[in-house]
Amino acid sequence: MQYRSIIRILGMLIAIFSITMVPPALVAYWYKDGAGVPFILSFLLCLAIGFVIWYPNRQYRDELKVRDGFLIVVLFWTVLGAVGGIPFVLAEHPNMGLASAMFEAFSGLTTTGATVLTGIELLPKAILYYRQQLQWLGGMGIIVLAVAILPLLGVGGMQLYRAETPGPVKDNKMTPRIADTAKHLWYIYLAITVACALAFYLAGMSFFDAICHAFSTVAIGGFSTYDASIGHFDSATINAICVLFLLISAVNFPLHFAVIRGKSVSTYFRDPEFKTFLGIQAALVLICFLVLLHTSVYESGLTALNHAAFQAVSISTTAGFATDGFSAWPLFLPILLIFSSFIGGCAGSTGGGMKVVRVLLLFKQGARELNRLVHPRAIYAIKLGRRPVEDRIVQAVWGFFAAYALVFVVIMLALIFTGLDNITAFSATAACLNNLGPGLGEVAAHFGNIPDASKWILIIAMVFGRLEIFTLLVLFTPAFWKD
Template sequence: MQFATITRILGLLIMVFSLTMIPPSVVALIYQDGGGSAFFITFILSLISGFVIFFSKRHAKQELKIRDGFLVVSLFWTVLSLFGSLPFMLIENHALSLADAVFESFSGITTTGATVISGIDELPHSILFYRQQLQWLGGMGIIVLAVAILPMLGIGGMQLYRAETPGPIKDSKLTPRIAGTAKTLWFIYVGLTIACAISYWLAGMSAFDAIGHSFSTIATGGFSTHDDSIGYFDSDLIEMLCILFMFLGGVNFSLHFFAVRKLSMTPYLRDPEFRVYTMILLTVGLVGAIVLLVDHDYTSFYEAFLHTLFHTVSFATSSGFSTTDYYLWPLAISVLLIFVSFPGGSAGSTSGGMKVIRIILLFKQGFREIKRLIHPSGVFIIKLGKESVNDRIVNAVWGFFATYIMFFVIFMFILLSQGLDQVTAFSAVAATMNNLGPGLGEVSLNYGGLNDLTKYVLSFAMLLGRLEIFTLLVLFTPYFWRR
């Protein structure tokens, strides 16, 4: 392990993160909301801490190995989330406890969108902007890690798009160099954010709300500047725009890259994951609308379909925005919305969940086993499109699924032991592991009523889900630390 180099990189990351305290400080000055001191103190503490850590190992220049990469990625999310909790504890008149601040920060950076805060409309503009910014930065980090960095380490959902599998990418990089890949993805991400912000503004949002919601929409995070989320604006046009940009945020960003480069929709239409992702959203939205009409929750199909499609896209992409009290709908629809967060969005997107590509391979493997029962000597190859999938990848997907279910059960039992009912415990774990945010039962509005232990457990669940389990889990194995 190259601990010196890892320490140097960590120091640099913390110093860079300290610069993110500048924009909310500017917002505090503009609105004179008294929040500037919290961000200034955090800026100084982060800058000094990062410099001390960096300076102690400034001469370390060893080349990182695969194991070092796992540690850097895990530390990246954990340490920055902890530093990110400082403004929440330092903000005047609205300070959070340590557990609440850590929960809110982890939720922001992992783009989960679960919150412990009630009375969001009363918060200073600076802290509102900071919450949105956290999610945007987290979404940016996810894209770069998923497409540019994690394939180098041999992990993550984008590993499914390497040369062994079909799809728009035959290699782990969009451009010849990793730096070029990251730069390309940043341009796409920023471009979508700007387009989203302008669209919201033209549709009637204030400039502040438009920028803030564009941050969390493209990051599929779900934080809002209002307690009523997107429902605050009571606008069908804003809902439609939100559906569009949440949908785009849940698409493999590599498809955006090739679509822009070729000025064609063909990369989307040829991608099997994109087709299944779209089909899931439309099917669930249509089924939900029919159920709500039969249950007389709505009298107009247009209104029923708009609300169900909005929440379907919101939950499937792990955005977590809402326009109405979905938890008051028939229980079957509310639970269906939670379940649609399990496949989540596409690999290489900002969405959470297990990723649609894994679900596709799980189903194909299941059908292959049925065929083998009928023809024990037969040789059946799993294909995506016209290309065969290596059995090693299929086995890795099964391993991921089994590990995911194991941790889901463990987290759920911990929450049940803390006195939560089954619906609350199940939805809270699903909402955090899938980086969704809103749940059912006691966490349908916010997570503020949970005890500190539960908040720490769910914070870990957010991190585990965001790093797709194995990236973090490998650090807890003895094999990782052996020479």
């Protein structure tokens, strides 16, 4: 293990991360909200921490191995999440304790969207902007950005990319050089963000709100600048724009690249994961609409369709935006939508959950086992589209599912031990492990009233979910630390 090289890289990343404190300070200056000092102090502190860590190890430039990559990825998310909470600790408004500040920072960076804050619209603009910026940076992954930057600093990025990029076929690269791959991903990500912000602005949002909500929409994060979330605007047009960009962002970004490179939209519909994703979304919207219509929750069918489409897409893609209190709907729907968040978005997207392609492979493997019971000697191949899937990939998906279930149970039991009731513990675990945000029970509106111990446990759940279980779990295996 190249510990000195890892520490050197970590120091550089903290120093680079300090730059993210500058835009909120400029926002504070522009709006004269008096919240600029915590960000200036955070910038200087992060820069100093990064320099102190980097300087003694600046000569160590050893080639990274796969194990080094896993450790760096975990350290990046934990350390950057921790330093990301510094402005919340230093700020006078909101006045947050350490656990709440870390919870808010990790929730932003992991694009979970769970918040401990209330009266959000009363917060300084700089704080509001910073929360949204954290989600935008975390959306595509700070590590993918680092893969594009680190080669310029003399550090290869292949190991980091393999450890960070989700999905069972994550070793496939779009371009020969990994830095080019990361740059292309960020170009697409940036273009979608600009388009989303422009659409929100034209639909009636202020310039500030449009940028902030574009950040959290494309990141599939769920933070808003208002307690009522997207419902604050009470606009069917804004709801439709949000749904559209959530769907775009929940699609595999390398697939977006393939469409752009091939100049053919038909590429989308040749991808089995994309077709399954659209099928799931359509089914959820239809079910929610029919139940709301049947129970007469809303006065008109169009209103019911508006809320059904928005909440179904928002929750199932793990964004967690709201136009209405979906926890007040007939209990069947909130439970259904929370379970849909376990599926989440496509692999290689900014969504959370287990990812559509994994669930699709689990379904196909289950069907194969049923067929084998009927025809024991027959040979059945699992295919994604026309391509056969290797058994080792199917086995890895089953292993991921087992690990996911185990981590979920352990975290939920730990939350119950801290004093949360069953519904709250279950939904909070689902909300944080799936990087969803809202839950049920005590966490239906916000997470501010739960014990600090529960917040620390949920921070761990967020990191597990963001790193898709294995990246973090592998560090707890003895084999990982053996030379």
